[in-house]
Amino acid sequence: MPGQSLLLAHRLEGKNVLLVGGGEVALTRLKKLIPTGSRVTLIAPEVHPAVWEKYCSFIGPDEANSRVDFTDKDWRAKNGIYRVIKEGFKFDYLDLYRKDNDSGWSLILTCIPDKPLSEEIYHESKRRFGSQQTVNVADNPPLCDVYFGAELNFGAGDDSRMQLMISSNGMGPRFVALVRDEIRRMLEGIDFESSLDNLGALRQAVRGIASNDSRDTKYRMNWMKRCTETFGIKNCENLNVEELTKLFEKMYNDDQNMQFPREEEMFEKYLQ
């Protein structure tokens, strides 16, 4: 039985990711990678039509058969792949962005049917860049430093700032996707983006009032926590930030007390 994993959110804006393979699995990887703003280099002799259409629009149909190495300087604006090398994998490609001991890759992902080759890519990556190089070999759990899971983006699709992931640590990929779908249904209708906007604005305002010493910081954080909990996840989209800021100022100046108004009054006066 596998142990637990540590679930982490990787910040990949502008960082290089190596994707070896261009098939259906590569497509699922790209759907998750591109919204992070990562600079993806894809290496594959054949590229799935959907990958081609969605992420390689910078390559003209004429060019596609005359060269193998395509770079898009405008990849970020186009939400596409940064570089496509349309041929079989060569180990030299591991060093495309290497500088001395710096591999240049935040992640190395392989999703090719050739099992021995993908295993060799794993081991060679570790040999060259150390065990600290994060690698995922699709369909080969022992060679995965990280697993993918079922993801859910709350709110406005690719721009959503709130993300959820469920992993069964390889035990039931289809089942976790169902659980994910169920969670989506249950939380439907909540405006997570407005909620985060309101809470962000309130946190900012409150930070401007309190001083920066550790006692004030603690009070401020506790106050925000109590406030968020009082309203619950369904009401934060309607916070009256202005009135709540005044409430904080009053309580802060009144000896930093934690005597919030009764719940009834909170809901009546501080939601809009």
Add this chain to the structure above:
Amino acid sequence: MPGQSLLLAHRLEGKNVLLVGGGEVALTRLKKLIPTGSRVTLIAPEVHPAVWEKYCSFIGPDEANSRVDFTDKDWRAKNGIYRVIKEGFKFDYLDLYRKDNDSGWSLILTCIPDKPLSEEIYHESKRRFGSQQTVNVADNPPLCDVYFGAELNFGAGDDSRMQLMISSNGMGPRFVALVRDEIRRMLEGIDFESSLDNLGALRQAVRGIASNDSRDTKYRMNWMKRCTETFGIKNCENLNVEELTKLFEKMYNDDQNMQFPREEEMFEKYLQ
């Protein structure tokens, strides 16, 4: 506004993690790290009593003040820290497990109040081990390759194989914890462990019947998908694996058809 993250489940069994700091934040890190089976080295001049009590039980009260470097050979069985170095951070410690270009650290995490020092640890880690070294500096988002989020373990606590994470990409840590709590309430009562056991057993049985070629594999996977979806997340804990295996065998031998019995019959005959 921050872009999206790539959410990944890190497999850390037996891998070294460096944790610089021994306070309240370190405690929250340890709660997530220890169940992964990672080999944690903690470096801090002062250690929070709860960290000491929960994860350092191998250090006797007499020893605690006579030495600084403690290793527990039996750390895995005790669900504890592997090594505690009870003094201020020194940069030599980055090389504790280094072998040439291999840093020896899967993750480097700092959670100390000294901001300049933690920034220097970040930069020195990248200098020595390359940009591929994953680092998290608590409370300093620009120096985080990865963010932590609100986690939820379904089922039997630390042994749970199903895990969920929610991240707001730093925008509303308290709000995502509330969403996590809401999801926990909504899914209460579902036996996720039995569900995964049943689906695992069924997948195993079905794999033994179908051949390994790509057409059979595809049929087998589609069949499992349809089956899981038909029963939904609330019924997989009651699957009759034996009867479902027979059903698969029949359908597989009958020209690999996808004509499942009517839903009514499925629920009556194939749940127990």
